[in-house]
Amino acid sequence: MKQQIPVTSLQRLPVYLNYLKSLENTDRNISSGAIAAALGMGEVLVRKDLAYTSAQGKTRIGYRCGELISAIEEYLGCNRVLPAVIFGAGGLGRALMSYGGFKNYGINIVAAFDNDPDKTDKFVADIRICRVSEAAEVIRRHNVKLAVICVPASVAQEVCDTLVGCGICAVLNFAPVLLKVPEGVNVRNIDVAANLAILSSQI
Amino acid sequence: MKQQIPVTSLQRLPVYLNYLKSLENTDRNISSGAIAAALGMGEVLVRKDLAYTSAQGKTRIGYRCGELISAIEEYLGCNRVLPAVIFGAGGLGRALMSYGGFKNYGINIVAAFDNDPDKTDKFVADIRICRVSEAAEVIRRHNVKLAVICVPASVAQEVCDTLVGCGICAVLNFAPVLLKVPEGVNVRNIDVAANLAILSSQI
DNA sequence: TAGATTGTTAATCGATTAACAATC
DNA sequence: TAGATTGTTAATCGATTAACAATC
Numbered sequence: 001m002k003q004q005i006p007v008t009s010l011q012r013l014p015v016y017l018n019y020l021k022s023l024e025n026t027d028r029n030i031s032s033g034a035i036a037a038a039l040g041m042g043e044v045l046v047r048k049d050l051a052y053t054s055a056q057g058k059t060r061i062g063y064r065c066g067e068l069i070s071a072i073e074e075y076l077g078c079n080r081v082l083p084a085v086i087f088g089a090g091g092l093g094r095a096l097m098s099y100g101g102f103k104n105y106g107i108n109i110v111a112a113f114d115n116d117p118d119k120t121d122k123f124v125a126d127i128r129i130c131r132v133s134e135a136a137e138v139i140r141r142h143n144v145k146l147a148v149i150c151v152p153a154s155v156a157q158e159v160c161d162t163l164v165g166c167g168i169c170a171v172l173n174f175a176p177v178l179l180k181v182p183e184g185v186n187v188r189n190i191d192v193a194a195n196l197a198i199l200s201s202q203i
Numbered sequence: 204m205k206q207q208i209p210v211t212s213l214q215r216l217p218v219y220l221n222y223l224k225s226l227e228n229t230d231r232n233i234s235s236g237a238i239a240a241a242l243g244m245g246e247v248l249v250r251k252d253l254a255y256t257s258a259q260g261k262t263r264i265g266y267r268c269g270e271l272i273s274a275i276e277e278y279l280g281c282n283r284v285l286p287a288v289i290f291g292a293g294g295l296g297r298a299l300m301s302y303g304g305f306k307n308y309g310i311n312i313v314a315a316f317d318n319d320p321d322k323t324d325k326f327v328a329d330i331r332i333c334r335v336s337e338a339a340e341v342i343r344r345h346n347v348k349l350a351v352i353c354v355p356a357s358v359a360q361e362v363c364d365t366l367v368g369c370g371i372c373a374v375l376n377f378a379p380v381l382l383k384v385p386e387g388v389n390v391r392n393i394d395v396a397a398n399l400a401i402l403s404s405q406i
Numbered sequence: 407t408a409g410a411t412t413g414t415t416a417a418t419c420g421a422t423t424a425a426c427a428a429t430c
Numbered sequence: 431t432a433g434a435t436t437g438t439t440a441a442t443c444g445a446t447t448a449a450c451a452a453t454c
Contacts, residue, residue, distance in 0.1 A: 051413075051414095107396070171402075201278065247422080263429075
């Protein structure tokens with residue numbers, strides 16, 4: 001485990017990365033002030049965040065753009081390949097299977113699982129939808145640590161328990177329930193409807 | 204606009220709501236301590252959050268479970284019906300069209316839009332995928348204020364500008380770009396790949 | 407040199423937690 | 431009454447921002 005970075009900083013690293021990659025020419029320098037202005041934030045915060053990576057700026061010059069990208073990618077582990085699985089091959093699960101963006105972060109979806117026999121043994125974007133009974137074997141064979149839960153809320157906890165039992169230690173959960181997990185298992189929740197509700201309540 | 208609630212509190216309201224709704228019997232009392240224990244958080248925080256809604260506890264008794272649900276729902280505006288549109292009918296857009304959970308928050312997807320003629324004029328879950336050229340008319344006719352952006356990153360800013368021009372003032376953005384919007388327009392970002400990357404970097 | 411920029415240390419701000427009076 | 435619980439005020443904590451020395 002790396003030195004302690006606040007989660008808030010960690011969450012901003014992909015934002016910087018997206019911005020830097022969106023620049024046409026990365027063979028140039030960029031100052032923390034320029035990044036901050038483009039992203040609408042304070043420049044000191046940018047420097048602090050970047051300091052958690054191996055990025056090093058030069059006084060009066062700023063950061064080498066390409067080096068910054070590499071440093072963030074290295075920090076986030078975009079270069080190694082980490083296998084992951086998707087549990088639940090409904091609309092969202094299949095959309096994620098088709099989504100190519102995980103590659104940028106070095107994440108490779110090795111399989112999906114669903115308990116509906118009409119869905120299993122089919123392929124979406126070259127990823128196989130497996131029977132749930134195969135999960136333990138597949139997860140152990142690929143040494144998968146990372147899982148995405150896209151099942152209905154009613155079965156999410158049960159699925160999560162199974163996954164944890166198979167050795168999963170990081171879960172991205174789309175089901176609108178708070179998953180109970182043992183110490184050491186990391187969960188991030190994305191509740192799309194709740195996000196829309198938050199927006200709507202501020203209108 | 205309501206009295207000032209911290210965004211952090213606002214984000215927790217749907218969590219409380221999900222938990223309370225998951226209880227079998229809502230015709231009973233529940234204390235802030237019990238909620239806090241179930242959700243792994245501090246009880247004072249729970250009381251503070253709930254105090255932003257119209258919920259009122261009784262000393263020694265706690266909160267009436269059903270009243271709490273109603274109070275949060277009222278605060279989040281789950282009872283009115285707010286129209287929303289989805290821009291981009293790819294895998295994710297169609298998954299969201301099929302997702303029934305928005306109803307719980309009083310959000311009604313009235314239409315989707317896509318620039319691919321093979322997708323337009325078709326229906327997903329009774330929601331029509333319209334041509335982009337229809338957007339202004341549809342948004343104005345339904346008085347839509349809320350939009351979900353599910354288009355590729357390369358066109359997200361352009362789509363966002365169009366939406367803002369049509370009167371949209373709240374945007375849920377799934378594209379991994381920081382959208383520039385005028386003052387008064389509210390944006391929330393969900394970057395699924397970045398969330399997975401954050402998890403993976405902590406393994 | 408003067409000016410731009412980094413990196414760090416101190417100050418501020420906001421959110422969470424602790425303490426506690428009120429009360430049923 | 432004693433005990434459980436709310437709601438509020440004060441203290442703490444962590445993250446952001448401001449100030450500034452270093453430097454090229």
